Amino acid sequence: MDDAVSKLARQLLETGVDGLPERERRVVLHIAKQTHISRDLNRTFEERQTYGERLADQVARFGGSWTFIILFVLLLIAWVILNTVVLMRIGGFDPYPYIFLNLILSMIAAIQAPVILMSQNRQAMRDRIAASLDYEINLKAEVEIMALHDKLDHIRVEHLEGSLHDQAKKIEDLSQFVYAKLGGEPIAPSRSEAKTS
Secondary structure, three states, X not given: OHHHHHHHHHHHHHHOHHHOOHHHHHHHHHHHHOOOOOOOHHHHHHHHOOHHHHHHHHHHHHHOOHHHHXXXXXXXXXXXXXXXXXXXXXXXXXXXXXXXXXXXXXXXXXXXXXXXXXXXXXXXXXXXXHHHHHHHHHHHHHHHHHHHHHHHHHHHHHHHHHHHHXXXXXXXXXXXXXXXXXXXXXXXXXXXXXXXX
C-alpha cells in the first residue's frame, strides 16, 4: 500500500495535477481542500439545458401522459361524430375515410417523434452526468477509506510498540524483583531487551 501511495505521490509531483484527467483532477482538488464532492444532479443538469431542450422535455412529458391520451381520444371521437353525423347532411368537410384527419395525425406523429427522441437523448445525457458524479464520489470515498486504513495501521503499530515497550519494562522490573528476593544481583537486560525498551 505504501508503495502505491508513494508511486502516486511521485506521479503527481512529476506530472502535476494538470496531467490528470479532469474528473480525477477534480477529485484530488476536493480531497486537498477537504470539501464535499457531491452535487445536486438536478441543478447540474438544469444549468446545462437550453430553452429548446426544456421545451422538448415538457412536450414529451405531456405527450406521454394520460391527460394527453384522454384528450386525444376525445378529440378523435368528436371529429368522427362531427364529420359523420352532424355535417353529413351538408356534406361535411372531412367525410369518411377521414383523409384530412389522417393528414393531421401524420403531421403530429412526424413532429412528436423527434421531440420525444430529443427528450430521450436528454435523459441519456442526464444518466451520463449522474454516472460521472457517482464515479467522482466513489473515487473520493475510496481514497478516503484508504487514508483511514493507513491511519488505523499507524495507530495499531504505535499501540503494539507501546505494548512491547511496557512488556519489556515489566519483564525487567520482574527480573530485578526476583533477583532481589533471591539475594542476587539484578541482571542487566540483554541487548535484544535493551533495544525494545
